[in-house]
Amino acid sequence: MRVGHRQTLHETAHGSMENTKWVVEASSTVELLGRRFAGRDGGGPQLCNMVCSQLGRHAHIDFCRTDPSHSCQGPDWEHSDEIVYPQPNRTKDWISHALYWARTGFKDPYSREEQTEFSKCDAHCAGPEHQEAGAQSSYCTLPLFHPPHPQNWSAASGMGYVSADGHSFECADPALSRPAYHVIFVLDRSGSMECRDRTPLFGTPVTSQITNHHNNRYGAVLSSLFQFWTSRAAGITTSSSRRDSYSIILFNHEAQVVLENDFISDPNTLLSYLLNTLVHGLTSFDTALTATRALMESHWSSERSPVVIFLSDGQDSVSDEVVDDLARRAIALGKPLSLHTISFGTETNTASLRSMARIADDIGRNAPRDAVTRAVTSTYSNAISTIQLAETFLDIAESLRNPRASLIRS
DSSP states (O other), rough: OOOSSSOSSSSOOOOOOOTTEEEHHHHHHHHTTEEEETTTTTTTTTTTTTHHHHHHHHOOOEEEESSSOOEEEEEEEEOOOOSSSSTTTTTTTEHHHHHHHHHHTTTTOOHHHHHHHHHOOOBBOOOOTSSSOOOOOOOOOOOOTTTOOOOTOOOSSSOEEOOOSSSSSOOGGGGTTTTTEEEEEEESSGEEEEEOOSSOOOTTTHHHHHHHHSSSSSHHHHHHHHHHHHHHHHTTTTOOOOOOEEEEESSSSSSEEHHHHHHHHOOOHHTTTTTOOOSSSSOHHHHHHHHHHHHHHHOOOTEEEEEEEEEEESSSSHHHHHHHHHHHHHHHHHHHOOEEEESSSSOOOOOOOOHHHHHHHHHHHHOOOOOTTTOOOOEEEGGGGEEEOOOOOOOOOOOBOOOOOOEOOO
16 A cells, blocks of 8 residues: 555555464464464464464464553453463463454454454363264354353253353253262261371361361361362353262261262352261271162162262271172162272372272273263372362363464564
8 A cells, every 4th residue: 555545454465474483372282274383383384364264263462561560351352371482571461363453553354254253252162062073163152252151141042051161152061961970978087087197278268167177187088078069069050950969978987977869058068067077986998888888779860870989098998898799789770880089198008998999990890881871980099189079070061172372473
Protein backbone atom coordinates (compact mmCIF):
# COMPACT_ATOMS: atom_id res chain seq x y z
CA MET A 1 0.00 0.00 0.00
CA ARG A 2 0.97 3.65 -0.43
CA VAL A 3 2.65 5.45 2.46
CA GLY A 4 0.02 7.22 4.54
CA HIS A 5 -2.84 4.96 3.43
CA ARG A 6 -6.16 5.38 5.25
CA GLN A 7 -6.73 1.69 5.87
CA THR A 8 -6.19 0.91 9.55
CA LEU A 9 -4.38 -2.42 9.04
CA HIS A 10 -1.48 -3.06 6.70
CA GLU A 11 -1.54 -5.76 4.04
CA THR A 12 1.50 -7.72 2.94
CA ALA A 13 2.76 -10.71 0.97
CA HIS A 14 3.23 -13.38 3.63
CA GLY A 15 6.32 -15.54 3.75
CA SER A 16 8.50 -17.82 5.84
CA MET A 17 8.76 -17.27 9.62
CA GLU A 18 12.55 -17.55 9.62
CA ASN A 19 13.19 -15.25 12.59
CA THR A 20 10.98 -17.16 15.01
CA LYS A 21 11.34 -20.04 17.45
CA TRP A 22 8.79 -22.55 18.69
CA VAL A 23 7.49 -22.35 22.25
CA VAL A 24 5.72 -25.53 23.39
CA GLU A 25 4.14 -25.99 26.81
CA ALA A 26 5.55 -28.42 29.36
CA SER A 27 8.65 -29.25 27.30
CA SER A 28 6.40 -31.14 24.89
CA THR A 29 6.29 -31.20 21.09
CA VAL A 30 3.86 -30.24 18.34
CA GLU A 31 3.30 -32.08 15.07
CA LEU A 32 2.38 -30.22 11.87
CA LEU A 33 1.98 -31.95 8.50
CA GLY A 34 3.90 -34.99 9.68
CA ARG A 35 6.84 -33.03 11.10
CA ARG A 36 7.42 -32.71 14.85
CA PHE A 37 8.76 -29.55 16.52
CA ALA A 38 10.04 -28.94 20.04
CA GLY A 39 10.67 -25.74 21.97
CA ARG A 40 13.44 -23.53 20.50
CA ASP A 41 13.20 -25.21 17.07
CA GLY A 42 13.25 -22.71 14.23
CA GLY A 43 10.03 -21.56 12.57
CA GLY A 44 11.53 -21.28 9.07
CA PRO A 45 9.42 -24.08 7.53
CA GLN A 46 6.18 -22.27 8.48
CA LEU A 47 4.27 -19.61 6.57
CA CYS A 48 2.51 -17.02 8.74
CA ASN A 49 -0.67 -17.21 6.65
CA MET A 50 -0.88 -21.01 6.98
CA VAL A 51 0.48 -22.11 10.36
CA CYS A 52 -2.65 -21.14 12.30
CA SER A 53 -4.84 -23.31 10.08
CA GLN A 54 -2.51 -26.22 10.77
CA LEU A 55 -2.72 -25.65 14.53
CA GLY A 56 -6.53 -25.46 14.64
CA ARG A 57 -7.83 -23.96 17.88
CA HIS A 58 -4.79 -22.34 19.41
CA ALA A 59 -3.20 -19.49 21.33
CA HIS A 60 -0.19 -17.37 20.40
CA ILE A 61 2.55 -16.41 22.83
CA ASP A 62 3.94 -12.93 23.40
CA PHE A 63 5.97 -11.08 26.01
CA CYS A 64 3.84 -9.94 28.94
CA ARG A 65 2.85 -6.26 28.77
CA THR A 66 1.23 -5.96 32.22
CA ASP A 67 2.88 -4.07 35.07
CA PRO A 68 4.24 -6.70 37.49
CA SER A 69 2.32 -5.06 40.34
CA HIS A 70 -1.01 -5.75 38.62
CA SER A 71 -2.93 -8.95 37.96
CA CYS A 72 -2.31 -10.22 34.43
CA GLN A 73 -5.52 -11.75 33.10
CA GLY A 74 -7.96 -10.60 30.45
CA PRO A 75 -10.52 -11.81 27.93
CA ASP A 76 -7.85 -12.15 25.22
CA TRP A 77 -4.82 -13.26 27.21
CA GLU A 78 -3.68 -15.59 29.98
CA HIS A 79 -0.46 -15.16 31.92
CA SER A 80 2.06 -18.02 31.77
CA ASP A 81 4.25 -18.89 34.75
CA GLU A 82 6.38 -21.23 32.68
CA ILE A 83 9.96 -20.12 32.00
CA VAL A 84 10.59 -20.50 28.27
CA TYR A 85 13.05 -19.35 25.60
CA PRO A 86 13.75 -16.95 24.02
CA GLN A 87 14.63 -14.47 26.76
CA PRO A 88 13.68 -16.75 29.66
CA ASN A 89 14.05 -13.86 32.10
CA ARG A 90 11.01 -12.13 30.54
CA THR A 91 7.51 -13.28 31.48
CA LYS A 92 5.11 -14.22 28.72
CA ASP A 93 1.39 -14.45 28.02
CA TRP A 94 -0.72 -16.76 25.91
CA ILE A 95 -2.86 -14.47 23.76
CA SER A 96 -5.74 -14.96 21.37
CA HIS A 97 -5.35 -15.20 17.61
CA ALA A 98 -7.24 -11.90 17.19
CA LEU A 99 -5.03 -10.04 19.66
CA TYR A 100 -1.88 -11.42 18.04
CA TRP A 101 -2.80 -10.06 14.63
CA ALA A 102 -4.01 -6.76 16.07
CA ARG A 103 -0.60 -6.32 17.69
CA THR A 104 1.20 -7.01 14.41
CA GLY A 105 -0.64 -4.14 12.71
CA PHE A 106 -1.36 -6.35 9.71
CA LYS A 107 -4.67 -7.60 8.38
CA ASP A 108 -5.55 -11.10 9.60
CA PRO A 109 -5.04 -13.33 6.52
CA TYR A 110 -7.42 -16.06 7.70
CA SER A 111 -11.09 -16.44 6.75
CA ARG A 112 -13.93 -15.30 8.99
CA GLU A 113 -14.87 -18.92 9.63
CA GLU A 114 -11.31 -19.75 10.74
CA GLN A 115 -11.08 -16.65 12.92
CA THR A 116 -14.30 -17.69 14.67
CA GLU A 117 -12.92 -21.19 15.26
CA PHE A 118 -9.60 -19.84 16.57
CA SER A 119 -11.44 -17.67 19.12
CA LYS A 120 -12.85 -20.69 20.95
CA CYS A 121 -11.47 -22.78 23.81
CA ASP A 122 -8.91 -25.45 22.95
CA ALA A 123 -10.00 -27.93 25.65
CA HIS A 124 -11.67 -31.09 24.42
CA CYS A 125 -13.76 -33.85 25.97
CA ALA A 126 -11.94 -36.79 27.55
CA GLY A 127 -14.62 -39.29 26.54
CA PRO A 128 -13.16 -42.52 25.09
CA GLU A 129 -15.32 -42.24 21.98
CA HIS A 130 -13.31 -39.14 20.99
CA GLN A 131 -9.89 -40.75 21.57
CA GLU A 132 -10.15 -43.55 19.02
CA ALA A 133 -8.21 -43.33 15.77
CA GLY A 134 -10.10 -41.21 13.25
CA ALA A 135 -12.64 -40.00 15.82
CA GLN A 136 -13.67 -36.34 15.84
CA SER A 137 -12.81 -34.29 18.93
CA SER A 138 -15.57 -32.59 20.90
CA TYR A 139 -14.33 -29.11 21.85
CA CYS A 140 -15.44 -26.74 24.59
CA THR A 141 -18.05 -24.31 23.30
CA LEU A 142 -16.76 -21.31 25.29
CA PRO A 143 -14.24 -18.57 24.37
CA LEU A 144 -10.53 -19.36 24.56
CA PHE A 145 -9.75 -17.81 27.96
CA HIS A 146 -13.06 -18.28 29.75
CA PRO A 147 -13.57 -18.58 33.53
CA PRO A 148 -14.83 -21.96 34.83
CA HIS A 149 -18.41 -22.50 33.66
CA PRO A 150 -21.12 -22.97 36.35
CA GLN A 151 -21.70 -26.62 37.16
CA ASN A 152 -25.50 -26.22 37.15
CA TRP A 153 -25.61 -25.57 33.38
CA SER A 154 -27.48 -27.91 31.08
CA ALA A 155 -27.84 -27.72 27.31
CA ALA A 156 -31.23 -26.91 25.82
CA SER A 157 -30.94 -30.05 23.70
CA GLY A 158 -30.46 -32.18 26.82
CA MET A 159 -27.12 -33.38 25.44
CA GLY A 160 -24.10 -31.82 27.08
CA TYR A 161 -22.25 -31.37 30.35
CA VAL A 162 -19.75 -29.24 32.26
CA SER A 163 -16.47 -30.93 33.17
CA ALA A 164 -15.00 -30.82 36.67
CA ASP A 165 -12.58 -28.10 35.56
CA GLY A 166 -15.34 -25.86 34.14
CA HIS A 167 -15.45 -26.54 30.39
CA SER A 168 -18.74 -26.86 28.51
CA PHE A 169 -19.29 -29.65 26.00
CA GLU A 170 -22.20 -30.62 23.75
CA CYS A 171 -21.68 -34.37 24.00
CA ALA A 172 -22.35 -37.16 26.48
CA ASP A 173 -20.76 -36.84 29.92
CA PRO A 174 -17.99 -39.50 30.07
CA ALA A 175 -18.51 -39.79 33.84
CA LEU A 176 -21.88 -41.41 33.16
CA SER A 177 -20.30 -44.19 31.12
CA ARG A 178 -17.57 -45.16 33.58
CA PRO A 179 -18.21 -48.01 36.04
CA ALA A 180 -19.62 -47.30 39.49
CA TYR A 181 -17.85 -48.62 42.57
CA HIS A 182 -18.43 -49.71 46.13
CA VAL A 183 -15.30 -48.27 47.76
CA ILE A 184 -14.44 -49.82 51.13
CA PHE A 185 -11.86 -47.89 53.15
CA VAL A 186 -10.06 -50.09 55.69
CA LEU A 187 -8.08 -48.01 58.22
CA ASP A 188 -5.48 -49.22 60.72
CA ARG A 189 -6.04 -47.71 64.17
CA SER A 190 -3.65 -49.92 66.14
CA GLY A 191 -1.16 -48.55 68.66
CA SER A 192 1.70 -48.29 66.16
CA MET A 193 -0.32 -45.70 64.20
CA GLU A 194 0.42 -43.23 67.02
CA CYS A 195 4.00 -42.94 65.72
CA ARG A 196 4.76 -39.37 64.55
CA ASP A 197 7.10 -40.12 61.65
CA ARG A 198 4.10 -39.44 59.37
CA THR A 199 1.78 -36.52 60.06
CA PRO A 200 -1.17 -34.82 58.30
CA LEU A 201 -0.52 -32.99 55.03
CA PHE A 202 0.41 -29.35 55.61
CA GLY A 203 -1.67 -26.47 54.26
CA THR A 204 -5.02 -28.17 53.66
CA PRO A 205 -8.39 -26.83 54.89
CA VAL A 206 -8.50 -29.55 57.56
CA THR A 207 -4.83 -29.69 58.62
CA SER A 208 -5.35 -28.06 62.02
CA GLN A 209 -8.56 -29.98 62.66
CA ILE A 210 -6.86 -33.32 62.09
CA THR A 211 -3.63 -32.33 63.86
CA ASN A 212 -5.53 -31.34 66.99
CA HIS A 213 -6.87 -34.88 67.23
CA HIS A 214 -4.19 -37.03 65.58
CA ASN A 215 -0.79 -35.54 64.79
CA ASN A 216 0.57 -38.99 63.85
CA ARG A 217 0.38 -41.78 61.27
CA TYR A 218 -3.37 -42.14 61.76
CA GLY A 219 -3.74 -38.39 61.15
CA ALA A 220 -1.72 -38.80 57.94
CA VAL A 221 -4.21 -41.46 56.84
CA LEU A 222 -7.14 -39.12 57.53
CA SER A 223 -5.44 -36.29 55.67
CA SER A 224 -4.88 -38.42 52.59
CA LEU A 225 -8.42 -39.76 52.67
CA PHE A 226 -9.81 -36.23 52.87
CA GLN A 227 -7.79 -35.37 49.74
CA PHE A 228 -9.26 -38.43 48.04
CA TRP A 229 -12.82 -37.52 49.01
CA THR A 230 -12.49 -33.88 47.94
CA SER A 231 -10.95 -34.91 44.62
CA ARG A 232 -13.89 -37.20 44.00
CA ALA A 233 -16.37 -34.51 45.05
CA ALA A 234 -14.75 -32.07 42.60
CA GLY A 235 -15.58 -34.47 39.78
CA ILE A 236 -19.28 -34.53 40.63
CA THR A 237 -21.54 -32.15 38.74
CA THR A 238 -25.28 -31.77 38.53
CA SER A 239 -25.15 -34.00 35.47
CA SER A 240 -23.21 -36.73 37.31
CA SER A 241 -24.13 -37.17 40.97
CA ARG A 242 -22.09 -39.56 43.06
CA ARG A 243 -22.72 -43.08 41.87
CA ASP A 244 -20.06 -44.67 44.07
CA SER A 245 -20.92 -45.89 47.55
CA TYR A 246 -18.49 -45.54 50.47
CA SER A 247 -17.98 -47.85 53.45
CA ILE A 248 -15.41 -47.46 56.25
CA ILE A 249 -13.88 -50.11 58.51
CA LEU A 250 -11.53 -49.33 61.42
CA PHE A 251 -9.37 -52.12 62.78
CA ASN A 252 -6.72 -53.05 65.34
CA HIS A 253 -7.00 -56.57 66.78
CA GLU A 254 -10.73 -56.14 66.20
CA ALA A 255 -12.74 -54.63 63.33
CA GLN A 256 -15.40 -51.94 63.58
CA VAL A 257 -17.71 -50.93 60.72
CA VAL A 258 -18.11 -47.15 60.93
CA LEU A 259 -20.04 -46.49 57.70
CA GLU A 260 -21.91 -48.78 55.29
CA ASN A 261 -22.82 -48.24 51.65
CA ASP A 262 -23.09 -44.44 51.93
CA PHE A 263 -24.00 -42.28 48.92
CA ILE A 264 -24.63 -38.87 50.47
CA SER A 265 -21.94 -37.90 53.02
CA ASP A 266 -19.66 -35.05 51.96
CA PRO A 267 -15.91 -35.02 52.73
CA ASN A 268 -16.30 -33.06 55.99
CA THR A 269 -18.99 -35.42 57.24
CA LEU A 270 -16.90 -38.45 56.35
CA LEU A 271 -13.94 -36.98 58.23
CA SER A 272 -16.09 -36.29 61.29
CA TYR A 273 -16.82 -40.02 61.63
CA LEU A 274 -13.12 -40.71 62.16
CA LEU A 275 -11.67 -37.83 64.17
CA ASN A 276 -12.61 -39.09 67.64
CA THR A 277 -11.18 -42.55 67.09
CA LEU A 278 -9.07 -44.04 69.89
CA VAL A 279 -5.79 -45.26 68.39
CA HIS A 280 -4.66 -48.30 70.38
CA GLY A 281 -4.34 -52.06 70.48
CA LEU A 282 -2.67 -54.80 68.47
CA THR A 283 -2.99 -55.39 64.70
CA SER A 284 -4.80 -58.13 62.79
CA PHE A 285 -4.90 -57.85 59.00
CA ASP A 286 -6.80 -61.15 58.83
CA THR A 287 -9.56 -59.76 61.05
CA ALA A 288 -9.79 -56.61 58.93
CA LEU A 289 -9.99 -58.55 55.66
CA THR A 290 -12.60 -60.94 57.06
CA ALA A 291 -14.76 -57.96 58.03
CA THR A 292 -14.17 -56.46 54.57
CA ARG A 293 -15.44 -59.62 52.91
CA ALA A 294 -18.58 -59.67 55.07
CA LEU A 295 -19.30 -55.99 54.31
CA MET A 296 -18.70 -56.51 50.59
CA GLU A 297 -21.11 -59.45 50.54
CA SER A 298 -23.85 -57.72 52.54
CA HIS A 299 -23.93 -54.72 50.17
CA TRP A 300 -23.15 -56.48 46.91
CA SER A 301 -24.60 -54.82 43.82
CA SER A 302 -24.26 -55.94 40.22
CA GLU A 303 -24.09 -52.22 39.33
CA ARG A 304 -20.90 -51.52 41.35
CA SER A 305 -17.45 -53.04 41.25
CA PRO A 306 -15.75 -53.61 44.62
CA VAL A 307 -12.71 -51.47 45.45
CA VAL A 308 -10.85 -51.84 48.75
CA ILE A 309 -8.39 -49.17 49.93
CA PHE A 310 -6.37 -50.66 52.78
CA LEU A 311 -4.34 -48.07 54.74
CA SER A 312 -1.85 -49.21 57.38
CA ASP A 313 1.72 -48.92 58.65
CA GLY A 314 2.13 -52.59 57.68
CA GLN A 315 3.14 -53.94 61.07
CA ASP A 316 1.44 -57.34 60.87
CA SER A 317 1.51 -60.57 58.91
CA VAL A 318 -1.34 -61.73 56.67
CA SER A 319 -2.67 -65.13 55.66
CA ASP A 320 -2.54 -65.59 51.90
CA GLU A 321 -5.70 -67.69 52.15
CA VAL A 322 -7.69 -64.75 53.60
CA VAL A 323 -6.68 -62.46 50.74
CA ASP A 324 -7.32 -65.22 48.21
CA ASP A 325 -10.79 -65.92 49.64
CA LEU A 326 -11.72 -62.22 49.51
CA ALA A 327 -10.64 -61.80 45.90
CA ARG A 328 -12.22 -65.04 44.69
CA ARG A 329 -15.46 -64.32 46.54
CA ALA A 330 -15.84 -61.09 44.58
CA ILE A 331 -15.42 -62.98 41.30
CA ALA A 332 -17.97 -65.58 42.42
CA LEU A 333 -20.44 -62.76 43.12
CA GLY A 334 -19.91 -61.36 39.64
CA LYS A 335 -17.11 -58.74 39.56
CA PRO A 336 -13.37 -58.92 40.31
CA LEU A 337 -11.95 -57.03 43.28
CA SER A 338 -9.53 -54.09 42.99
CA LEU A 339 -7.40 -53.91 46.17
CA HIS A 340 -5.08 -50.96 46.83
CA THR A 341 -2.78 -51.21 49.84
CA ILE A 342 -1.17 -48.02 51.13
CA SER A 343 1.78 -47.93 53.54
CA PHE A 344 2.02 -45.21 56.18
CA GLY A 345 4.99 -46.76 57.96
CA THR A 346 8.61 -47.61 57.28
CA GLU A 347 9.72 -49.45 54.16
CA THR A 348 10.86 -52.42 56.28
CA ASN A 349 7.23 -53.22 57.18
CA THR A 350 5.68 -53.39 53.73
CA ALA A 351 5.94 -57.11 52.91
CA SER A 352 2.38 -57.96 53.97
CA LEU A 353 0.84 -54.98 52.15
CA ARG A 354 2.78 -55.83 49.00
CA SER A 355 1.73 -59.47 49.25
CA MET A 356 -1.95 -58.55 49.61
CA ALA A 357 -1.85 -56.38 46.48
CA ARG A 358 0.08 -59.01 44.49
CA ILE A 359 -2.35 -61.84 45.31
CA ALA A 360 -5.42 -59.73 44.51
CA ASP A 361 -3.81 -58.44 41.31
CA ASP A 362 -2.99 -61.93 40.04
CA ILE A 363 -6.55 -63.08 40.67
CA GLY A 364 -8.13 -59.94 39.21
CA ARG A 365 -6.09 -59.98 36.02
CA ASN A 366 -6.96 -63.61 35.35
CA ALA A 367 -10.66 -63.22 36.11
CA PRO A 368 -13.09 -63.95 33.26
CA ARG A 369 -14.27 -60.80 31.51
CA ASP A 370 -16.18 -59.86 28.39
CA ALA A 371 -14.79 -57.95 25.42
CA VAL A 372 -15.62 -54.51 26.81
CA THR A 373 -14.41 -54.96 30.38
CA ARG A 374 -10.88 -53.91 31.27
CA ALA A 375 -8.63 -56.12 33.37
CA VAL A 376 -8.88 -55.16 37.05
CA THR A 377 -5.65 -54.18 38.77
CA SER A 378 -4.56 -54.05 42.41
CA THR A 379 -1.60 -51.99 43.62
CA TYR A 380 0.71 -51.26 46.51
CA SER A 381 1.96 -47.70 47.11
CA ASN A 382 3.34 -45.52 49.87
CA ALA A 383 1.65 -42.54 51.49
CA ILE A 384 3.36 -40.02 49.22
CA SER A 385 1.22 -41.09 46.29
CA THR A 386 -2.14 -41.12 48.06
CA ILE A 387 -3.03 -37.58 46.97
CA GLN A 388 -3.37 -39.01 43.47
CA LEU A 389 -5.59 -41.91 44.55
CA ALA A 390 -8.73 -40.52 42.94
CA GLU A 391 -7.03 -39.91 39.60
CA THR A 392 -5.22 -43.25 39.74
CA PHE A 393 -8.22 -45.53 39.51
CA LEU A 394 -11.50 -43.64 39.71
CA ASP A 395 -11.32 -41.54 36.53
CA ILE A 396 -12.31 -38.00 37.44
CA ALA A 397 -14.09 -36.43 34.46
CA GLU A 398 -11.89 -33.48 33.54
CA SER A 399 -11.19 -32.10 30.10
CA LEU A 400 -8.12 -32.69 27.97
CA ARG A 401 -5.96 -30.11 26.21
CA ASN A 402 -2.98 -30.63 23.95
CA PRO A 403 0.13 -28.67 24.99
CA ARG A 404 -0.08 -25.16 23.54
CA ALA A 405 2.46 -24.31 20.87
CA SER A 406 3.29 -21.02 19.19
CA LEU A 407 6.03 -19.21 17.32
CA ILE A 408 7.71 -16.14 18.79
CA ARG A 409 10.34 -13.78 17.39
CA SER A 410 13.78 -14.89 18.58
